[in-house]
Structures are given as C-alpha cells and as structure tokens.
Amino acid sequence: MSTPLYRVKADFFKTLGHPARIRVLELLSERDHSVAEILTDVGIEPTSLSQQLAVLRRSGLVSSRKHGSTVIYSLTSPEVAELLRVARSILTGMLSEQAELLQDLQEPLAATKDRRTARAGRRTRRTA
Missing domain, CATH: 1.10.10.10 (Winged helix-like DNA-binding domain superfamily/Winged helix DNA-binding domain)
Structure with missing residues (x-):
C-alpha cells in the first residue's frame, strides 16, 4: 500500500x-x-x-x-528557491491584511483618546 x-x-x-x-x-x-x-x-x-x-x-x-x-x-533544485519566494509572498499578503486589521482596530481607540484629550483640555480652560 x-x-x-x-x-x-x-x-x-x-x-x-x-x-x-x-x-x-x-x-x-x-x-x-x-x-x-x-x-x-x-x-x-x-x-x-x-x-x-x-x-x-x-x-x-x-x-x-x-x-x-x-x-x-x-x-x-531551483524550485526550492521559488518555494521560499512564494512563501514570502504569501506571508507578506497575510501580514499586510493583519496590519490593516490592526489599523482598523486602533482607529476607534485613537478617536476615543482624541475626544478624551479634547474634553480634558476644555475642562482645564474652564477651571483656569
């Protein structure tokens, strides 16, 4: 078999x-x-x-x-080198997608931080 x-x-x-x-x-x-x-x-x-x-x-x-x-x-065989190049290409694509996802995840956090900073700045000006 x-x-x-x-x-x-x-x-x-x-x-x-x-x-x-x-x-x-x-x-x-x-x-x-x-x-x-x-x-x-x-x-x-x-x-x-x-x-x-x-x-x-x-x-x-x-x-x-x-x-x-x-x-x-x-x-x-030169195909071994080609296999490594293909693997690099696949990994590059996967990491690019993950980087985009990370950016998407961080955008709401950045916007929330910006709003908090703006509110804190307004409170500081009012009490001064």
Missing part, C-alpha cells in the same frame, strides 16, 4: 519546519555555500548545523560536494 500524497506533502513541510533549515535554504537560494559560511550566518552550534544539514540532505533538498577539505552545499 502506497503512502497518500497528502502525507508525503505533510512530511515535506515538516522538513521545512525548523528555522535553521529555512535559513540554510535561503542562503543556498543565493549561491552555494561552504559549511563555514553557513555556520557564520545561521548562528547555531556546529553540531546542530550538522544535524540540520543532514535532514536537508536526506530529504533531497540539498546536496553536498567536497572541494579539498571544504564541504560545499547547494540546492538540488
């Missing part, structure tokens, strides 16, 4: 579910990087980075090659 496609997709997105892995993929979307370069930019312990890179390699999202004593990582 084969695994349903939705489960395979869920496992794929679980692979993307770690901030360090996303950051590594973002870096590799720009260009190939050595482990040392990735380590500097991601800012996690070397053992943790090694684990995250292993997860990405096992999932087939990245590949590695040796250049002398240096290990260089790259994306296995």
Whole structure:
C-alpha cells in the first residue's frame, strides 16, 4: 500500500519546519555555500548545523560536494528557491491584511483618546 500524497506533502513541510533549515535554504537560494559560511550566518552550534544539514540532505533538498577539505552545499533544485519566494509572498499578503486589521482596530481607540484629550483640555480652560 502506497503512502497518500497528502502525507508525503505533510512530511515535506515538516522538513521545512525548523528555522535553521529555512535559513540554510535561503542562503543556498543565493549561491552555494561552504559549511563555514553557513555556520557564520545561521548562528547555531556546529553540531546542530550538522544535524540540520543532514535532514536537508536526506530529504533531497540539498546536496553536498567536497572541494579539498571544504564541504560545499547547494540546492538540488531551483524550485526550492521559488518555494521560499512564494512563501514570502504569501506571508507578506497575510501580514499586510493583519496590519490593516490592526489599523482598523486602533482607529476607534485613537478617536476615543482624541475626544478624551479634547474634553480634558476644555475642562482645564474652564477651571483656569
């Protein structure tokens, strides 16, 4: 019995579910990087980075090659970079909608504060 496609997709997105892995993929979307370069930019312990890179390699999202004593990582497909761009676009839209909602929620508060300030100013002038 084969695994349903939705489960395979869920496992794929679980692979993307770690901030360090996303950051590594973002870096590799720009260009190939050595482990040392990735380590500097991601800012996690070397053992943790090694684990995250292993997860990405096992999932087939990245590949590695040796250049002398240096290990260089790259994306296995430009579609990974495209996926990250699409995710950024979706998040931008979601956050824009939330910002608009926040603004709508704050407008009545601002108007109420303005009215209170105006009333307080009138009372101060009357008592002076």
